[in-house]
Amino acid sequence: MTERSVSGGQSVGAVLRESLITGVVALLLFAPLTGVSLSGYTLEGHWQRPVWLAGWVVLGRFAFGWLRARGHLVGRLSGRPKAGSALLASWIEAHRTFLLLALCVVALILPWFIGKYWLNVAILAWIYVLLALGLNIVVGLAGLLDLGFVAFYAVGAYGYALGFKYLDLSFWAALPFGALLAACFGVMLGFPVLRMHGDYLAIVTLGFGEIIRLVLNNWMDFTGGPNGVRVPFPSFFGIEFGRKAQPGHVTVHEYFQVPFSNEYRDIFLYLLLMIVVGGLVFVIRRLRRMPLGRNWEALREDEIACRSLGIQPVTVKLSAFGLGAMTGGVGGVFFAASQGFVNPTSFTFMESAHILAIVILGGMGSTAGVIAAAVILTVLPEALRDFAEYRGLLFGCAMVLMMVWRPRGLMGARRARFDRSGVA
Template sequence: MTTFQARTHTVTLTERLKDATNVALIAILLGIPMIGLHTVDAGGKLMVATRWPWLLAFVATMFFGRLALQFAIDQFKLKRLTRQRTRTLEVATPRPWLKWLGYGLLGFSLVLPIAFSDNRYVVDTATTVLIYVMLGWGLNVVVGLAGLLDLGYVAFYAVGAYSYALLSTQFGWNFWETLPVAGALAALFGILLGWPTLRLRGDYLAIVTLGFGEIIRVILINWTEFSGGPNGIGSIERPSFFGLPFKPDSDDGATFASFFGLEYASEHRVIFLYYLILVLALLTNLFIARLRKLPVGLAWEAVREDEVACKALGMNVTNVKLSAFAIGAMLGGFAGVFFAARQGFISPESFVFSESATILAIVVLGGMGSQFGVVIAASLLVILPELGRDFSEYRMLLFGAAMILIMVWKPGGLISRREPSKVLAGVEK
């Protein structure tokens, strides 16, 4: 271990800076005659003029370019070194059949709008499924991984949705500009909720979060000047395809249809929105899968398992819990932004408690902490009521019966087995 560290720590920051300074000096020496000075034709004779800003830019580029190059080379070398040593120690991979099922589902979700391009209903329903998948993954961080029972998750969804609605209608921000801001705002609200509830667990935490969700909704209903009250906010700008709006015709410039020489069709936007949420959801999945293997992810699970033991091991449980709240809320905020952009109209009615309950049901039904379980559960919870439309008012009864059956059959959720995030190679499981 010591020799390994000695080898990798030989290149320090000061050394890199020195090296880059040397390069910059050479750049100055070469640059003065080549860039700093140039000849100009001044009325028939040649004059020497100076271009100091150019030289400065050149030297700065050389300096930072060298730093970046050195850094990249160091990273590459270190990576190769660690890779050589990783032979014996490896990171866990999920069960193979699950992996293939995941790839299969991914392929299916990629071709779905093409296969059903004439069926707007299918693509719309699939988009709804994906919104719930994303919400489920966000709540999974808080409930499944960190074990903090949150019954007010819809509040963060609302924060995201209203952020986009207000920023776009009041200040003309577009979807991509709002996305990070709304995520940050939702994360801030997550911390605001997390802070006073740090010492609560289980039922007590559930009650406070339930109240928080209601507070946000009641504020949105009553603060009419701010949120439009029960009337909500309408005519929210729809996301455009890299600046190309989905409209029959546009006053200023091309539309999506005219740019690609297509006949205008309202399905274009539906399909685009589907792919948009698919990308957001996939990024969310990657993000969480990665976080789970990082110390923060392990810490979330450790806090779920035993908070006292975490403290005894020197872990700052406050920070661990707040980070779970913040990241879960941020993902809910992203989903909210997408929801507002898709609907074009939002009102407090979209953010009632039953939404929180549905998202929680998705997490619990999928199996706490399981990413894949959330996908299956979200599909079930959205598609089952849709399939039961023929039974009109009896469909919620059927839906409830189906839920009970699943919980009897699989009490720990559909995928209850936990995959370890780290595995010692050469030792059987």
């Protein structure tokens, strides 16, 4: 026992005592809020709930303390991926091209067979992939915590909706328009804000996100307020996806001589999103090896050192912020196009938190991880109803646990290696 306490662990008795103390505290915490629930002005008792919860806490605390006392968790807590995930990573590394190809083929085949409901889920998943990749540039690469990312998403979505309403913009015109509008908003907000350092940025972006949502909600004359705005469905080089074409146009089922189905529209959006995401992944890959991408990461690591080397923090941050905002804007345009309707309830803080949770669970900075997290976290709530109910709670727990346990992500970002070839 004494040897173990020397190595940082504790004796079983001490672990047990600590677990029981934790249990008592947990019981005190849970008793009033879960033990009774408000019903009008009186209470309903659920006495078994706090006891169960506290019991689980005691068990968990004991298991954790016992494992730590035995030295099982020492290496794991240092925050760097160890053997198991390294093995997986090297396996993925070895079969990289094959895996990518297989995933692409699956993703291409999928939309034709999964039916309308799951097709919509899949489109949503792609949109979240897009948003998460955009936020990943800002948070994961440049290290700027943006809690109002949803604002740019909203700007993109409303840019399309209102652009159609007032300027008669088509989907194809709205894509660059929404992207540029969002980037402008990003730069406008970023320019004054990015000069101050630290966590203030997070709060300012949060406030900005709320301002955008409240303005969209309250400016009845322009945005339609809570009633929202209708958005037209996109067309493909003048070919429409509706049942009947407008005069002078042709619909897709007439063009290809197939029976009408409104799934074609969704499949079209799905494939288009796939191309956009693919392009973004390529751009991010390039950027990470380019001076700009290196500067982002350097800025995340140490702003003062960057300045001492002549790197201008404001412009570098602004480029990350603007690029992230632009991606958010594109995501917004697609969202509006897929829903056919936008209103302010889609752009609450919860949405920002959702995207942030994806980026954090995916491992800040890791493109593959973020894509995987976006797909899993969008599909899972649809597949498991219970999960949807507990989603917020689980996201919260996951964020805390990730920060405590492995702040660099589950996989850990891969770093480019350099050798002397061609230099010697």
